[in-house]
Amino acid sequence: MERLTFDLHASSVREINQFLHQAVPEPGADLVTIEHPDGAHNLAVGLNAPWQVRIGGHVGYYAAGMNQEATITIAGNAGTGLAENMMSGRVHVRGFASNSAGASAHGGLLVIDGDAGLRCGISLKGADIVVGGSVGSFSAFMAQAGRMVICGNAGDALGDSLYEAVIYLRGKVASLGADAQEEKMQEADYEAVETLLRAAGSDYRHHDPRQFRRIASARKLYHWNADARHSY
């Protein structure tokens, strides 16, 4: 357990991930730094203990996937599938994240300071996502549970075929997806946005929850409507 700084010029991804798959030995010995990631895939994947992982650059595909309990901070950008299927914990990317960030994440918090690519939060199952920039098309597609706070704009078909996930959008949307509708913000929504912005960190303090709009499911796709079969 002696190595708490890894350099990907010297260590392999497997070596680092295997180290991180151990339980945290004792409180205070949980900080692991990874230098020179250089776009490596599958970094810090499948963690299952409250490690504090700091990655000092850009990462490739599926970084922090399936995370449980760990707090993972990425100083650079992230490739496709960041924090996909996260169960709990926290993943924070200082740069942008490519397609499908937070796909099917069940729990925890994903923070993306820059823009997110297409299909951000696709099939979200309970996690919270805060995006400092804008999200691409088809974001929150079929999202079932959880919340998304988007401080910038959204692309086409936002929230297409939404279930019970809720989207809070500050900027403009290119188009809403099927069954997604804008709804009036209630006091509980303002509180939710405030809580999530606070959780995302000090960079998000300047946003006013009153600038956000709520987008949720109209629930018209939940049941087959024989009278409107032509519209499916």
Place this chain on the structure above:
Amino acid sequence: MAAFSDDPPTGQYKLSLYAETRAGDPWPMFRHRLEEFLQHPVELDTRANHAILLAEIDPNAIKKWLRNTAPDIHLLAIGRHMTVYKDVGRPTEVSSRYALESLQGSHLVGHTRMATESAVTPERAHPFTAGTDFCLVHNGSLSNPYSVRRKLEAEGIEFATDNDTEAACRFLEWRLREGDSLEDAIEQSFSALDGFFTFLMGTAEQLALVRDPFACKPAVVAETSDYVAIASEFHALAHLPGIQHAHIFEPAPEEIYVWNV
């Protein structure tokens, strides 16, 4: 790999040739036959199966002569600025076989093909070329290459392979030849080409990058004051000088990115 150099000798064309044979050196005999045909000496820069023919000649006359008299020699590209090297094998092997690290010029376009749509041969490797000084590499797969091809064949355009990428390459070059700007040609391709793609194109003066509306295929760009570098993922750019200070971004879907040389 296609390399564009910036100072072509006046009136001269560079023809990128590929010899099928691996038994012995095919080029001395080829040179002898070509010089007999042209009635003057030619300059031939040979590297393994490739040769660049530099000559002040009509490329179409050479094309016809090759087809009739040297069917085992393939004309891969015609350019005043562009030369093309492509072959089958591991990227590091192909790169060292043709000493690609020694290529010089203003811009390079290259891609390792993972074949899905047609056979694995040097002709079907990337970049694809059409006309003069135009090349294209493609990550993805087109779903309507045959209808595009039939349309182009009706315009008198000939195809060298059965590969889907060639349809995109010839479509775009046809639009350029019809007078479209590179941006207009790409705009037209959005309605003409169906499928998924990240395309990187090179002309003598420009480099263009575009992704389909669903952005299924990755791309990342690094810009510095010294260079622009484009790859599928950051991992391929991580070793570049000054990359830590580069402006790095992912191209948005259906947006046209053009860099002028």
